[in-house]
Amino acid sequence: MNKSARTWRRILFIGIATLIMAVFGTQFAFAQDADAVATVTLDEFNTLKIAIDTTWVLLAGFIVFFMQAGFAMLEAGLIRQTSVVNALLENFIDAALTAVVFWLVGFGIAFGADNGSGLFGTTLFMPGLDAADTIYYGNISVLTMFFFQFAFAATASTIATGAMAERTDFVGDLIYSGIIAAVVYPVVVHWVWGGGWLFQQGFFDFAGSTVVHTVGGVTALVGAILLGPRKGKVWGKATAPHNFGLAVIGTMILWFGWYGFNPGSTLGMYGNAGVVGIVALNTTLAAGAGALIAMVFQYFRTKKWDLMAAMNGSLAGLVAITAGCAFVSPVASLIIGVLGGVLVLLVTDLMEKLKIDDPVGAFAVHGACGIFGTLAIGLFAEPSLTPFAANVNSGLGGLLVAGGSAQILVTQLIGSVSTVAWVAVTMGGVFLALKAVKRLRVHAAGEDHIDAYEHGVSAWPDVLPLTEIDAHSGPVGGRSPSAAPAAAD
Numbered sequence: 001m002n003k004s005a006r007t008w009r010r011i012l013f014i015g016i017a018t019l020i021m022a023v024f025g026t027q028f029a030f031a032q033d034a035d036a037v038a039t040v041t042l043d044e045f046n047t048l049k050i051a052i053d054t055t056w057v058l059l060a061g062f063i064v065f066f067m068q069a070g071f072a073m074l075e076a077g078l079i080r081q082t083s084v085v086n087a088l089l090e091n092f093i094d095a096a097l098t099a100v101v102f103w104l105v106g107f108g109i110a111f112g113a114d115n116g117s118g119l120f121g122t123t124l125f126m127p128g129l130d131a132a133d134t135i136y137y138g139n140i141s142v143l144t145m146f147f148f149q150f151a152f153a154a155t156a157s158t159i160a161t162g163a164m165a166e167r168t169d170f171v172g173d174l175i176y177s178g179i180i181a182a183v184v185y186p187v188v189v190h191w192v193w194g195g196g197w198l199f200q201q202g203f204f205d206f207a208g209s210t211v212v213h214t215v216g217g218v219t220a221l222v223g224a225i226l227l228g229p230r231k232g233k234v235w236g237k238a239t240a241p242h243n244f245g246l247a248v249i250g251t252m253i254l255w256f257g258w259y260g261f262n263p264g265s266t267l268g269m270y271g272n273a274g275v276v277g278i279v280a281l282n283t284t285l286a287a288g289a290g291a292l293i294a295m296v297f298q299y300f301r302t303k304k305w306d307l308m309a310a311m312n313g314s315l316a317g318l319v320a321i322t323a324g325c326a327f328v329s330p331v332a333s334l335i336i337g338v339l340g341g342v343l344v345l346l347v348t349d350l351m352e353k354l355k356i357d358d359p360v361g362a363f364a365v366h367g368a369c370g371i372f373g374t375l376a377i378g379l380f381a382e383p384s385l386t387p388f389a390a391n392v393n394s395g396l397g398g399l400l401v402a403g404g405s406a407q408i409l410v411t412q413l414i415g416s417v418s419t420v421a422w423v424a425v426t427m428g429g430v431f432l433a434l435k436a437v438k439r440l441r442v443h444a445a446g447e448d449h450i451d452a453y454e455h456g457v458s459a460w461p462d463v464l465p466l467t468e469i470d471a472h473s474g475p476v477g478g479r480s481p482s483a484a485p486a487a488a489d
Contacts, residue, residue: 050139052269052270053139053140053267053268053269054139054140054141056264056266056268057140057144057145057148057267059260060263060264060265061147061260062151062260063256063260064151064155064257064260065095065151065154066253066256066257066260067155067257067258067260067261068092068095068154068155068158069250070254070257071155071161072092073247073249073253074247074311075091075161075162075165075250075360076088076243076246076250076459077241077244077245077246077247077249077250078162078308079165079166079242079359080166080239080242081460081463082166082452082458082464083165083166083450083451084459084460085457086165086166086170086450086451086454086455089170090161090168091158093174094154094157094158094161094177097177097178097181098157098177098181101178101182102146102149102150102154102181102182102186103126103127103146103150104125104182105125105182106153106181106182106186107125107186108122108123108125108126108186109121109182109189110186110187110190110193111136111145111189111190111193112124112194114190114194118191118195118200119191119196119197120187121194127142127146137267139268140268148267149189152211153185156180156181156211156212156213156215157180157216158216159212159213159216159217159219160176160177160180160216160219160220160362162220162358162360162361163221163223163358163359163360163363164220164223164224165359166230166359166450167231167441167442167447167450168227168440169434169438169440169441169443170442170455171439172434172439172440172441175430175434176430176431179426180219180427183426184219184422184426185211185212185215188211188422188423189211191203192205192211192415193205198418199391200391202392202393202408202411203391203415204323204324204327204377204386205323205374206265206279206323206325207262207265208261208265208322209321209369209371210370210371210416210419211419212370213322213366213367213370213373214370214423215419216362216370217363217365217366217367217369217371218363218419218423218424220358220362220363221356221358222424222427223427224356225356226431226432227431229355229356229357230357230447233357235352235355238308241308244308247308248307251315255287255315258287259283262280263276263279263283265279265326266326275326275388278326279325279326281333282324282326283318283321283322283325283333285321286317286318286320286321286336286340287314287317287318287337288314288317289334289335289336289337290317290318290320290337290340290344291310291311291313291341292310292313293341293342294309294312294344294345297309297341298345309345312344312348312361312364313341313344313345315344315365316337316340316344316364316369317336317338317369319340319365319366319370319373320337320339320343320372320373320376321333321336321340321373322373323373323377324336324373324377326385326388327377327381327386327389328376328380328382328385329382332376332382335380336373336380343364343369343372345364347363347364348361348364351363351364371416371420374415374416375409375412377398377408377409378398378408378410379398379399379400381396381401382398382401383397383401383403393407393408396408452466
């Protein structure tokens with residue numbers, strides 16, 4: 001045997017011996033302190049799970065709250081410059097108002113224990129220090145859950161401002177937004193996410209196509225109908241947006257915000273990494289497909305590449321996939337996005353034909369596509385994904401999926417119709433009451449320049465100086481008792 005062969009044998013022998021010593025030495029060390037190590041690790045592991053899930057949900061909530069900026073920028077860009085300050089303040093103050101009202105009343109109605117009726121909660125009002133370490137769901141505390149759900153509630157009440165822009169009385173906006181946050185929205189939340197009657201029926205809505213978007217969209221529709229059109233509205237011809245730059249920024253912020261909206265609705269990262277990945281992928285595909293098909297569809301109708309169509313198409317896809325993002329396949333999410341992108345344009349056309357003035361297409365995006373997205377689960381739900389919801393329809397598939405049935409679709413239809421009816425009746429009553437006391441529509445003197453009339457400012461004083469408006473806007477910042485009321489009042 002040559003010297004080289006002997007050297008390699010020695011190296012191999014030493015390596016094997018070292019490995020054996022390492023294995024047996026490690027086993028001996030673990031055997032010595034097994035009980036102590038297991039006890040410490042279990043405590044630390046549980047603490048780590050809570051920290052991971054809490055961080056994930058809070059981060060998602062921060063992102064969802066940032067959607068308020070998206071709504072503000074989108075609406076401000078799509079309306080006329082004489083109403084920009086009004087729109088910005090409404091979006092901003094709606095978030096502030098919702099924070100207080102939802103803490104006082106809404107959260108308890110939404111997530112408190114009920115009396116067995118399945119209609120609304122009766123506990124968890126004004127959660128405070130005693131709830132800081134109380135677990136509500138999984139590893140999430142009551143207060144963490146409150147913050148995450150507050151961000152959702154703020155979104156629901158903000159949706160309607162776009163459809164009612166440029167003509168809503170500011171005090172009226174505060175009143176109806178407070179009622180949405182206190183009662184109307186929380187009741188639907190309890191039905192679906194708070195263990196209420198729709199949840200018990202097996203209704204699916206992962207992140208809010210019904211709970212958030214249908215509620216906001218139907219409110220927008222009812223408000224736009226009872227308000228009447230803007231002064232000078234020409235039917236069949238869209239009012240030109242004053243700043244597409246702001247609108248695009250707002251749309252991109254909203255798309256970004258949806259990554260808090262949908263993936264964050266897992267309410268925890270521990271053990272949910274696979275679901276989070278599916279949700280993020282489906283959210284992205286639906287948004288992209290919606291934008292592309294809306295732009296192309298509009299091109300075939302007008303022979304122009306339409307930015308507005310692309311923006312609303314992306315939002316339509318996002319709204320439509322929100323309910324089923326955890327329950328459908330990526331291919332199905334593409335189909336849902338495509339159908340949503342077409343639907344939003346057709347509904348926008350229908351609104352014009354019905355002479356319902358919705359300046360930003362709020363109902364077309366949130367209402368119509370929210371309803372469609374809710375029903376789409378009944379068509380495309382994957383049996384391998386529905387167990388994540390852990391309700392009575394767990395393990396069932398949609399009507400168009402191999403081995404599926406109509407059971408989920410029927411339940412989804414019941415939930416959607418019930419939500420539409422609840423919101424239409426309650427908010428219809430609120431708006432009619434506001435109209436009766438002359439607080440729904442801004443005074444006729446303020447319709448030419450609502451920023452000057454309600455707020456005493458101009459968004460662009462170098463372009464539209466306030467002094468040039470005072471002469472035809474009526475009293476700035478006040479009401480003239482002798483002026484004639486607006487036609488819609």
